[in-house]
Amino acid sequence: MIEVDIQLARPGFSLSAHFTAPGAGVTALFGRSGAGKTTIIQAVAGVVRPDRGRIVVDGATYFDSAGGIDVPIERRRAGYVFQDARLFPHMSVERNLRYGQRRARGMDAGIGFEAVVDLLGLGHLLRRRPHTLSGGEKQRVAIGRALLAQPRLLLMDEPLAALDAARKAEILPYLERLRDEMRLPILYVSHSIEEVLRLSDRVVALKDGRQIAEGEVAEVMSRADILPVIGRFDLGTVLDCTVARHDEDYALSTLAFPGGELRVPRVEMRLGGAVRARVRARDVAIALAKPVDVSVSNLLPAVVEAITPGEGPYADVALVAGASRLAASVTRESVERLGLTPGLAVWAMIKSVAVDSRSPDFTTPPGPTF
Amino acid sequence: MLTPEEWTAVYLSLKVAFWATFWSLPFALATAFVLARLDFPGKSLFDGIVYLPLVLPKVVVGYLLLITLGARGYLGQYLAEWFNIRLIFTTAGAIVAAAVISFPLTVNAIRLALEAVDRGLETAARTLGANRLDVFLTITLPLMLPGILSGALLAVASALGEFGATITFVSNVEGQTRTIPLAIYSATHMPDGDAMALRLTVVSIVLALASLLLAGLADRRIRTLIGRA
Structure with a gap:
């Protein structure tokens, strides 16, 4: 200690x-x-x-x-x-x-x-x-x-x-x-x-x-x-996840976290391995109804917890998805247009996820093999 | 090739240069350390005094030595009385004169080497469990070796060439204080001394060249050893 x-x-x-x-x-x-x-x-x-x-x-x-x-x-x-x-x-x-x-x-x-x-x-x-x-x-x-x-x-x-x-x-x-x-x-x-x-x-x-x-x-x-x-660009949410599935056909992996699942590009790690997924607030968009016909593959049902008007045009929106929190950054204008208020049920559209491996259990390690 | 008298001068020069360097080196090392690493009131004055022999006329340095260390000098009388040490007209005195004259050159070379040692390496050594003395002996000193070597070489070269302070302090006594420069000086005052002066001049040039070559060789070897090649 x-x-x-x-x-x-x-x-x-x-x-x-x-x-x-x-x-x-x-x-x-x-x-x-x-x-x-x-x-x-x-x-x-x-x-x-x-x-x-x-x-x-x-x-x-x-x-x-x-x-x-x-x-x-x-x-x-x-x-x-x-x-x-x-x-x-x-x-x-x-x-x-x-x-x-x-x-x-x-x-x-x-x-x-x-x-x-x-x-x-x-x-x-x-x-x-x-x-x-x-x-x-x-x-x-x-x-x-x-x-x-x-x-x-x-x-x-x-x-x-x-x-x-x-x-x-x-x-x-x-x-x-x-x-x-x-x-x-x-x-x-x-x-x-x-x-x-x-x-x-x-x-x-x-x-x-x-x-x-x-x-x-x-x-x-x-x-x-x-x-x-960390600055507004990198502000967001870090989720401790485990590797749930690999989808070889599309070279994707599914990560499970307490609050749902994320589809990400193939992670070189065994099933059950621990990874950290980072979702930038600016990469989270909010929709009132479940979006259809969109390319974004990570759609999570969530509830608005709080809205904090930030600097300039932006507002920080805190969402709750299952047992996890998710930060979103949208314009104040969008908050008003969508009528976002705490307690409102929405859909979070996650446009991008960065994955940082936690344990050395890579199936193909990038460095020396042990 | 050389007359016995000339051999005596050559041998004496080498002896004086060696011992002058030998005795002044530890003091030069300590002084360089103080000047490079410590800060205290009056440091600029100390700095000035250390470099004084470099800028004073050598005859003045010799005279100062005479009135302090001479037989009736401020310190000299006690040296004679208590320790039976006589410097006037002796090789020991010539060594003192050469050491004093070369001291600032030696200090300067070592100081520059010390200032070039990366303090970060010393900190790293301490985090690895080495105390200050240990760090100095195992990190600082080895990395300073090229500087110490060049300082020692400057000392040897300046001792070999010392004239003014020596002749003023300990005079020109054959076999005792008559080093090569003094012998050349004497020879030029003799009616048939030209050949002798010339031979000793050649010896001087050979000694200077040899020491330069030796220093270059040793410097390269040390730099390889300490990884600065």
Whole structure:
């Protein structure tokens, strides 16, 4: 369990964060650049010293301004994976990996050298020098190096941000494996919705140094008040779904969620696998009667729960479909024309669904095969 | 090829250059660290004093050494009285003069190398459980090696060429303080010294070229070792 409750003020920037993260699994720190995400994990690592507050990891107090406690970086056992990998250029990959391991001798060895090399596929790289590695390989070595220092938690600062799409796809399966096979809490800094949906269990949303929301990923990412964090374009609903059927003829899959089903392009995952479906509010249209003769295949009966006039021409309409909420963004003019009021039964027309796989149970993984 | 007297000058030059570098290197390293990494009131003044021997006339530096470390100097009298150390007219004094003159060059080379070391790597090492000293020995120092090498080389080169401070401080004593430049100076004052001056000039050129080649070789080797190739 990680408890963070810190305040910090610097010229032109202030940060206030208060959240807890469970003892295992990925908690994403999500926000745009300048939101204070990196500052938070720097404070946890001891690189940045908050003005006030407390940081407790696994019962060990790292920082407590009231108690005058500020444990030095090297005694926190906080594994830090930097955006730029920061491998030691004068050492081989193997010596990089062993750097933290040698200094963690005598501590409870949670994970051994062979296991890390195996987990991250580093066997063929051990004798290489960092400058001969690709960006993705560097990040994998950096992750392995942090793991071998026997950390209490792992701090990851946008480990994919410096990589191109192909390298990201190569490394994501490793991160999923790490998440699923290690009993280790991970704080994961990211500005990418896709990464957050794919990797994390919980999320802390930040904007300009302020914490906007904290909680389960699907719940937080579906909230209307994180608009300032993700922007109107991406605002919407995240639904935790399972793969119900594959339709090979049309290359479609059916996803089930508490509130109905969604037809989406073929998802490469076994039946029953967990996926997160993201429906942008702007991709949800509202009809009063069940539409016929439309190309949209996802039509859900729903009930209007609330209507909030937003900025400019738009209004946010909260719908309830079965046991799930669904956000829709329509013009205020449409609200008036259709006479939408809370309690009205309508049809939600979902024009587009983005699917982010949750578990590594791909039938055809995009990266290395395990 | 060379006369015994010339061999003495060559041998003495190498000895002075080696020991001057050897003794000034740790101090230069510490000074470079202070200048590159620490901030304190009066730092600009300290900075100025460190680089002073570089801009002062060498004769002035030699004279300052004479009045502080000379037999009746402010510190020199105690050196003689308590430790029986005499610097005037001795090789030890020539080494001190060469070390003082080359010090700013060495500090500057090491300082530039230290400033080029990525602090992010040091932070990374600390998150992996290394304390500050450990980080310095295993990360900072190895990455500074090319800078330390070039600093040491500058020190050797400047010590080999030192003239003004040496002749002012410890005079021109054969076998004690008469290094190659002083020997050339003496030779030009002798009626038949031209040949000797010429031979020592050739030796100087050979030594300078050899050290440059050696430095280039070592630099490439180190850069490969620390992954900066």
